[in-house]
Amino acid sequence: MSGALIEVRDVGYRPNDVPVLDGVSLAVYPGEVLAVTGPSGSGKSSLLALLAGLATPDSGAVLSSVPPNGVGVILQAYGLVNLLTAAENVEVALQARGHSPEDVQSAAAAALAAVRLDEVADHLIEELSGGQQQRVAVARALALQPALLIADEVTAELDAETRDVIVELVLGAAATGAAVVLATHDLELAARADRRLALVNGRVASAA
Numbered sequence: 001m002s003g004a005l006i007e008v009r010d011v012g013y014r015p016n017d018v019p020v021l022d023g024v025s026l027a028v029y030p031g032e033v034l035a036v037t038g039p040s041g042s043g044k045s046s047l048l049a050l051l052a053g054l055a056t057p058d059s060g061a062v063l064s065s066v067p068p069n070g071v072g073v074i075l076q077a078y079g080l081v082n083l084l085t086a087a088e089n090v091e092v093a094l095q096a097r098g099h100s101p102e103d104v105q106s107a108a109a110a111a112l113a114a115v116r117l118d119e120v121a122d123h124l125i126e127e128l129s130g131g132q133q134q135r136v137a138v139a140r141a142l143a144l145q146p147a148l149l150i151a152d153e154v155t156a157e158l159d160a161e162t163r164d165v166i167v168e169l170v171l172g173a174a175a176t177g178a179a180v181v182l183a184t185h186d187l188e189l190a191a192r193a194d195r196r197l198a199l200v201n202g203r204v205a206s207a208a
Contacts, residue, residue: 005148006179007026008060012060026207028051033192034179052071054073064148066148082125089140108143111142115138148179149178
């Protein structure tokens, strides 16, 4: 893999026999940010699902040196548990990764404070706005200190001020050595990535 943390080789993906990705290849390295761009329906979210191990390609290969507990994922649908509080959603993820009980609460509190949600840490997810839920998902992923951070439209629900905070946190993960892969329509965010890969109709249209 020549130093790549994760590599996609000539991948095809056809869920329910519907072609979504065709012949896609890329490599992502520790400490870098890759932005995946393209119109809606171009396959961005599907590519991120493959990178995160949430889906399996129908052809080609995804080669990864990241252990399953080394991946942090921020989904468009957030993937939160409505019947738990914001803090509990982060704590459960930390517990599942084997963090000690004495560390879980402090790590969750610090992560929620970083995304400016400490005042609603004890609120149920269903009581939070869409933007707040998105920030809980960011806090949960970053609290895990992942080697690979996958983020799908991470700025979509955020106001301008909060967006800037979240962008700095997500990009900052690369400074700690994580590989960060973003699917985004946010051209300003994409411009700050180290590299960009554009998808059109499930194929790589350009890579820079």
